[in-house]
Amino acid sequence: MLIKVLGCSGGIGGALRTTAFLVDDDILIDAGTGVGDLSIEQLAAIDHIFVTHSHLDHIACIPFLVDTVCWMRDKPVTVHATAETLQILKDHIFNWKIWPDFSQIPTPDRPFMIFRELMVNVEVDIDGRKITAIPANHVVPAVGYLVDSGESSLLFSGDTTVNQALWDIANSTDNLKYIVIETAFSNKERDLAVVSKHLCPDMLASELANLTKPVEIFISHLKPGEVQLTMSEIEFAAARWMAQMLENGQEFKL
Numbered sequence: 001m002l003i004k005v006l007g008c009s010g011g012i013g014g015a016l017r018t019t020a021f022l023v024d025d026d027i028l029i030d031a032g033t034g035v036g037d038l039s040i041e042q043l044a045a046i047d048h049i050f051v052t053h054s055h056l057d058h059i060a061c062i063p064f065l066v067d068t069v070c071w072m073r074d075k076p077v078t079v080h081a082t083a084e085t086l087q088i089l090k091d092h093i094f095n096w097k098i099w100p101d102f103s104q105i106p107t108p109d110r111p112f113m114i115f116r117e118l119m120v121n122v123e124v125d126i127d128g129r130k131i132t133a134i135p136a137n138h139v140v141p142a143v144g145y146l147v148d149s150g151e152s153s154l155l156f157s158g159d160t161t162v163n164q165a166l167w168d169i170a171n172s173t174d175n176l177k178y179i180v181i182e183t184a185f186s187n188k189e190r191d192l193a194v195v196s197k198h199l200c201p202d203m204l205a206s207e208l209a210n211l212t213k214p215v216e217i218f219i220s221h222l223k224p225g226e227v228q229l230t231m232s233e234i235e236f237a238a239a240r241w242m243a244q245m246l247e248n249g250q251e252f253k254l
Contacts, residue, residue, distance in 0.1 A: 007034020053142035
């Protein structure tokens, strides 16, 4: 099982891409702007998209992906998300005003895209690859994901602030190898992090204190223009965990 980072930035510009992870060649976790770097053939191979939440930086490429490859596929793209997130996508994106409703065309009984509701803490098994939505704490309904090959697993926090449930799951997952966790703001913007339900380095350090096992920590969702500052603050506040910055193109083998 191979997870490739297509995007992990809190913004765009130059080589920066927003959140998207490719699992093997047929699953996406989130579909931010990084998906646009895939070839048409790679886009056509995507069968499943697991969405953490409805914010644009995590869903921007879903409409374009489906529109680009729907004619090339013999089955619909399945979009997995919680009931709340699916309803937001239906109401505000696939509503014929912002984008066509591909869950109804070309016909309702043979659509180009289908929605599938996820339940938190309920595992989805796709050909032996286990993906479980885990609780997140954000300004809209949100989840993270635990991705498990059987041999090892990666936990992705999604967008979240203080979240004890994440650490309960991390500590109880025997084969956990990696944690990818957001830190969207530097410490000088702590108030903004709190109100927008993200993390800053000092908050991250407090959260990591809940972790009881050695795993590799990677930081995502860094704001453009503050990457070096935020990472230096993380290195100071959370030195014992030796967290690394997540980078586009990085791969994790599970």
